[in-house]
Amino acid sequence: MTRINHKDVMLRGTLIATTVASVLLAACAAAPVKPDGAAEARNKLTQLQADPNLGSRAPLAMKEADSAVRVAEQPQDDKELAAYRVYLADRKVDIARAQAETSLAEDQRAALSAQRERERLNARTREADAAHLAAASSERQADAANLAAASSEQQATELQRQIDVLQARPTDRGLVLTLGDVLFETGRSGLKMGATGNLNKLVAFLNRYPDRTALIEGYTDSVGSEDYNQGLSERRADSVKSYLVGEGIGATRLSATGKGERDPVASNDSAGGRQQNRRVEVIISNPAAALR
Amino acid sequence: MNATSQAHCGSRLRMAVGLTGVLMLAACASMPPAPTASLQAAQRAISTAERAEAGRYAPEELSEARTRLASADTAVSEQRMIMAERFADESRVEAELASAKTANVKAKAVNDEMTRSNDTLIDEMQRSSGDKP
Numbered sequence: 001m002t003r004i005n006h007k008d009v010m011l012r013g014t015l016i017a018t019t020v021a022s023v024l025l026a027a028c029a030a031a032p033v034k035p036d037g038a039a040e041a042r043n044k045l046t047q048l049q050a051d052p053n054l055g056s057r058a059p060l061a062m063k064e065a066d067s068a069v070r071v072a073e074q075p076q077d078d079k080e081l082a083a084y085r086v087y088l089a090d091r092k093v094d095i096a097r098a099q100a101e102t103s104l105a106e107d108q109r110a111a112l113s114a115q116r117e118r119e120r121l122n123a124r125t126r127e128a129d130a131a132h133l134a135a136a137s138s139e140r141q142a143d144a145a146n147l148a149a150a151s152s153e154q155q156a157t158e159l160q161r162q163i164d165v166l167q168a169r170p171t172d173r174g175l176v177l178t179l180g181d182v183l184f185e186t187g188r189s190g191l192k193m194g195a196t197g198n199l200n201k202l203v204a205f206l207n208r209y210p211d212r213t214a215l216i217e218g219y220t221d222s223v224g225s226e227d228y229n230q231g232l233s234e235r236r237a238d239s240v241k242s243y244l245v246g247e248g249i250g251a252t253r254l255s256a257t258g259k260g261e262r263d264p265v266a267s268n269d270s271a272g273g274r275q276q277n278r279r280v281e282v283i284i285s286n287p288a289a290a291l292r
Numbered sequence: 293m294n295a296t297s298q299a300h301c302g303s304r305l306r307m308a309v310g311l312t313g314v315l316m317l318a319a320c321a322s323m324p325p326a327p328t329a330s331l332q333a334a335q336r337a338i339s340t341a342e343r344a345e346a347g348r349y350a351p352e353e354l355s356e357a358r359t360r361l362a363s364a365d366t367a368v369s370e371q372r373m374i375m376a377e378r379f380a381d382e383s384r385v386e387a388e389l390a391s392a393k394t395a396n397v398k399a400k401a402v403n404d405e406m407t408r409s410n411d412t413l414i415d416e417m418q419r420s421s422g423d424k425p
Binding site for chain 2: 084092106116119123126238
């Protein structure tokens, strides 16, 4: 009980002492009053100094701003003088900030400049790469074109060889292959046995160039009636067509027609001339695409 | 008698001269010189800001500086030399701020332009590399 009382007294004593001290302190603090606006200027300056990007920049302007703020903070009874000092302090802080920001922008510009150089270099490298690629690609295309040219040349050579084998002659109507009368018995339209050597070359040729079609025309000499010769020429043309179809050439690629005694290639007055006129001509179409 | 009178007269003259001097001094004190240096400094600061195109980049500050300088001139004509000096100082600091802000705006504009052109460069590159992967 007494101990509690004693503690109570001590507490009360401390409380009084504290109150007195704070009153005294307040009196002390109240005496010098900072002019209006000085605190705001100080705040602006403190913020600027605390900015990690700006605080260490424009050191001279910072220093001037700091001294101006100090002067402005001095208690002053002359209100006009106080306002003047605060005005100067405020503007000097603004100047320090503007200069610090300018200095930061200049540093950033150096970085931007370096970045621009990097990007330009990248762009140039890429352009060069692209040009290399394009060059390589056009080289490949040229190679391909050369190959194609070579191959079409080869094809043309091969075709010529085949034509030579066939003993056909190129004309405006196409390749014309003349099969002599040795194919047929006199007055007959059936093919002679063992006389199909030339026809087999034709089969091979048509197989090799499947986009070509063939027109088969039968001709006779002038011996005998015209009607008979017409019929005979048709039958002979047909039997050549039949043989070719039998060897696997599509019937749609083939057409057969009889010309009879017309269009003789030699005089019918001699035996030799009549022999030349008895013939079957095979006209192989000359499609543009086949030669390309 | 004569001597005393002469002496008396001399002392009076000296007094008169002294009084005049005091009066003149007093007149001088009531007519303080114009704050020429401050006024000239303000005018120079404004000219500098104008040359830096502050009229375009910090027009408010430049206009305020001119207003303060005009106030300073008015104060001089009203013989309020202390006020004149303060207005002149304020005008100079305001003009200096106009210059600082102008430099800042210009620096930032250059950076913005560079950033834009860099972005364009990157953009173009990405587009062209997108065309030819």
